[in-house]
Amino acid sequence: MSQDQSLPQGTTIGILGGGQLGRMLALAAAKLGMRSHIFCPDPDSPAFEVTPHKTVAAYDDEIALAAFADTVDIVTYEFENVPAATAEFLAARKPLRPGANALAISQDRLAEKSFLSARNIAVASYRPVETIDQLRSALTELGQPAVLKTTRLGYDGKGQRLIKSIDEAADAFAALSPKPLVLEAFVPFEKEISVVVARNLQGEVKTFEAAENVHRHHILHTSTVPAAISSTLEKHASMAAKAIVIALNYVGVLGVEFFVVPGKDRPSLIVNEIAPRVHNSGHWTEAVCLTDQFEQHIRAILGWQLGDPSRMADVVMQNLIGDESLDLGDLLTAGAQPHLYGKTEPRPGRKMGHFNKITPKTPTLL
């Protein structure tokens, strides 16, 4: 590690976004002796409760952004939809890690897929769609069913439509246009896994083990580690995740979601999406790893040596959505480690917390 590139204890880390990920980043920063300054437009941001330093302002408020940049040593973010102008404005003043290129690519499904394809990382077949005619041709080429998605600002199943036949094309197009769209071939996947990978300022790269993810109503429900996959697939997932952060010259933690697709001889992987930030499917690391994804992100952007991602136990992470967080009775029992985000209003679909169910480590059998 080149010591002169690393930032010292007492560094103030500016964090864009005050949700639970920003909150957990600030908690991890505190554990390393750092200060955090949270920038978020929402005055009720949960991350505001874990540091005395905050700015409540819009992401395009350049006066507030300039003042924020003056008080911090480095800037990071908890979400991939940081506006490009905000990223550019801040990057001109303080180191922005991860960099603006990671935002640009992950904000746009087309840019992301073309970036990955160009590096021989498998993705679902896709076609850009600007007109209804393009959509019909794309449906013919890729077959049906297929999924029509907005290229930007989609998350938790929002901004997408499953199209089962060409007859449904017009309705789906009407529902999502005039936004730029992409049609993706339907992937008949066996399961979904994800890998959280870190690359620090000096180029050191480490991955956490793969998690096996189950969604409910398009929102992550559980992440189980170890995933029930072969050691070959586990290795492939880790290698793909490493290749992505190296290609991006990335600094920080990044989440990669994969589909496990059945094949003639053996299953293979295709990348569903990447997220240039700590990832919900990495919350298990907090309970059972020597270094968790939040600390790993902070180490990476500070230019510190990466921590040891080894796992001490088996674990199932489960999200607490909406009013699931209100009755914790069963979650406080033996083997469960709850993490609550301090959100006041348990709205339906809102991530209120998670818990990790921990069991002794067993050897992976596959």
Next chain:
Amino acid sequence: MSQDQSLPQGTTIGILGGGQLGRMLALAAAKLGMRSHIFCPDPDSPAFEVTPHKTVAAYDDEIALAAFADTVDIVTYEFENVPAATAEFLAARKPLRPGANALAISQDRLAEKSFLSARNIAVASYRPVETIDQLRSALTELGQPAVLKTTRLGYDGKGQRLIKSIDEAADAFAALSPKPLVLEAFVPFEKEISVVVARNLQGEVKTFEAAENVHRHHILHTSTVPAAISSTLEKHASMAAKAIVIALNYVGVLGVEFFVVPGKDRPSLIVNEIAPRVHNSGHWTEAVCLTDQFEQHIRAILGWQLGDPSRMADVVMQNLIGDESLDLGDLLTAGAQPHLYGKTEPRPGRKMGHFNKITPKTPTLL
């Protein structure tokens, strides 16, 4: 668990003391969705960096204490030397957990020893000392060497003198009087261990495993778990710790330090001291336990079910004293988990952080 006695998410916990223990309590409270308000006279308190709610005022400032009590739902503390008047003032306004009786007993070595002896928990033989004549008689009765200590406000070896012969009595007495004193028989111990125990509002009691402690210059250097003691001793230590919190009707986490004393047939335990708070020798729990001592304290005082204290790995906790915290190179390597307190000035003897060195769990052999 009686649900109606337990405090909900979003509870504001008032914490007296803004050092690293208060800071770590606030971080643990945040992980359970709680808010913390730190009360400390020192404007540079490290705990002020992990919450937006603070009061900088003296512990006898009743206007500040009243305002503090108004903003919190419950009060706890990070140190045993909370003045009795402060405890009484706050306890009249909001639940104080642990209670004032735990402070009264642990603030005074004589009260502590008489409390323990009365419950058949072994302590070193002792005599109260108010005059030089009393000291000389006590030295004759208890033998030499013996240790003369102030009854109040001693910590990290401060406020005590080893007396090797009656000739040294006058010097030692002059150095420590006119404070109330106690002479303790010298204990030829093999090793020191400690147990962190928790009792919640409803009376549920759990202990963490014993740690084996090594001091340097009267300051804790390392805590190793598992301790190299027999399972019988481990059980005795746990039982003694449980008996203490039950006898005190205690709510929260308490640290018990024991000497392991060689015996005719087998070694036995005597209690060195108790601390009514989270304990430096319990910092290992943060790295390897399903629930750590900080979360356990927060659960206990909230009236929540206690967490699972099971341990996932073997561990050695080492304190970082003074400028040991400045060069972290080796501490960032595989298997090490650092925790830095965000203190700006690495003064000699000052606890700046700690790290846990983690290795796979091995069965206890003894």
